[in-house]
Amino acid sequence: MVATFTLNVDYGGTDAAPGSSPTWTNLRFRTDDLNTQDLTNPVPIVAGLVKYSYARAVYVKCSAAPDTQVDNFKTYTDGGGFGTGIVTSYRTTFPTKNSGSSSGYIAATGTPGDTGTELVSLYGGAKADLFGKTSGSPLTGPTISEAGSIINDIGETTNYLILQCAVNGDTAAPGLKTAETITFQYDEI
Amino acid sequence: MQFTWRAVYSDGTWLDEGKYPEIDRTRLSEFLLLDSEKHVRVRMHFFPGQKLIYRKRRLGKLAPATGEIIVVGTIHVCGFHENRDGTNVQMLSFLFPDGHIELMDRFRADKANFEPFGELMEAER
Numbered sequence: 001m002v003a004t005f006t007l008n009v010d011y012g013g014t015d016a017a018p019g020s021s022p023t024w025t026n027l028r029f030r031t032d033d034l035n036t037q038d039l040t041n042p043v044p045i046v047a048g049l050v051k052y053s054y055a056r057a058v059y060v061k062c063s064a065a066p067d068t069q070v071d072n073f074k075t076y077t078d079g080g081g082f083g084t085g086i087v088t089s090y091r092t093t094f095p096t097k098n099s100g101s102s103s104g105y106i107a108a109t110g111t112p113g114d115t116g117t118e119l120v121s122l123y124g125g126a127k128a129d130l131f132g133k134t135s136g137s138p139l140t141g142p143t144i145s146e147a148g149s150i151i152n153d154i155g156e157t158t159n160y161l162i163l164q165c166a167v168n169g170d171t172a173a174p175g176l177k178t179a180e181t182i183t184f185q186y187d188e189i
Numbered sequence: 190m191q192f193t194w195r196a197v198y199s200d201g202t203w204l205d206e207g208k209y210p211e212i213d214r215t216r217l218s219e220f221l222l223l224d225s226e227k228h229v230r231v232r233m234h235f236f237p238g239q240k241l242i243y244r245k246r247r248l249g250k251l252a253p254a255t256g257e258i259i260v261v262g263t264i265h266v267c268g269f270h271e272n273r274d275g276t277n278v279q280m281l282s283f284l285f286p287d288g289h290i291e292l293m294d295r296f297r298a299d300k301a302n303f304e305p306f307g308e309l310m311e312a313e314r
Contacts, residue, residue: 005258007251023256060258068209072244072307138301149308182251184258185301187244187266189209 003066003151003188010057010160011035016103018057029053029088029165032112041113046169053165054108054116055123059097059142060158062151066188069150073158074138074185081131082180085172086165089127091119094142094159101145104160119164130163131180138185190288192230192265194243195221209243214312217241222265222284231267231282231290239269242313244306262286264302 011033012019022035032041033054043053060073081088095104106123110116120127133139142158144151151157193206197219204212220241222231235241244266249258268281283291283302296305 002260003247005249006256007258008256025256026253063257067207072304074301074304076301135301136299138304140304179253183301184249184251185304186247186249187306188247189244 001064001067003062003070004064005060005184006063007184008059008061008157009035010059010097010102010105011108013105013107015106016101018102018105018107023061024056024058027056027058029056029163031110031114031116033108033110043165043167044114044169045167045172045174049169051115051167051169052110052118054110055106055119056108056163057095057097057105057160058163059160060184062154062156065153066151068189069148069152070186070188071144071150072187073142073144074140075142075161076133076135076138076183076185077131077180079131079134080180081129082165082177083173085168085170086177087168088130088180089119089164089166090130090133090139091123091162092126092128094161095123096145097157097160098145099153099156116164118166119162123162127164130182135183190286191225192222192263192284194265194267195223196241197221210310210312212241212312214241220267222267222282224288230288231265231284233267233269233280233282235269239271240313241267241269242306242309243267246302266306 006023009024010018010021026037030041142161146156195203196212197203198216199218217235220233246264247260248262250261252259265284270279281293297303
């Protein structure tokens with residue numbers, strides 16, 4: 001059987017105990033810890049400042065199991081991005097998330113309507129530009145912390161991929177941005 | 190194009206695509222990739238000491254409206270590795286969705302499609 005997957009987002013709740021875990025449809029970077037598909041609380045453009053979206057804790061979740069296993073996730077983009085002054089960052093290591101634990105989850109914080117807490121301040125570690133990861137230089141991950149470091153059953157997941165948008169008030173242009181595509185590559189047998 | 194595998198044994202019997210770990214590697218003679226009309230697109234011959242490795246490398250795009258990761262292509266990566274005079278030697282075949290094939294004697298880390306596998310299964314080591 002061919003494995004199928006969704007991209008999910010954990011938000012709300014408290015550290016290690018997210019409040020909601022829906023599939024991440026029409027994903028948006030907002031300045032609140034909600035997943036609402038509307039235009040409230042966008043990331044503002046303020047001269048002289050960099051404003052952040054709330055950090056998003058996303059993961060890949062299995063919705064139909066493979067014959068044997070899936071592993072070796074790679075993530076990459078077309079290298080485009082959302083334009084001048086907007087940087088979409090990812091945390092370079094992947095906090096623990098699996099079918100039995102959300103121990104790596106940290107509830108996103110910030111000031112609603114203004115800015116989120118910068119992701120390295122929130123999670124520690126380091127970050128890099130997601131749109132710097134292309135097919136010629138893919139991101140190795142998100143990693144897997146299910147048994148055997150493989151996914152072989154419905155409901156199993158990757159670890160968290162932490163994402164955040166930063167908006168430079170001196171260079172970013174206002175308005176809705178064209179949607180970008182993320183490619184997930186993985187090995188199945 | 191859709192492809193499936195077939196493991197052919199030394200006695201002429203075979204095992205069609207199913208549970209990959211159930212391939213009897215002690216009797217494996219050939220590993221085939223077949224198209225939907227059962228035509229052979231790749232035939233890999235095995236000699237003693239050569240160990241089969243195989244993965245379907247899925248390329249998935251996020252469908253924004255549903256959150257589903259839609260498979261837009263599959264690269265079938267099959268090959269073998271063996272220890273030859275203390276050196277690990279590989280031969281790899283990459284069968285792409287359009288039917289073309291690329292051959293290499295090693296994985297390469299500078300292109301996502303040709304990246305190494307994750308951890309090998311016990312039977313593959």
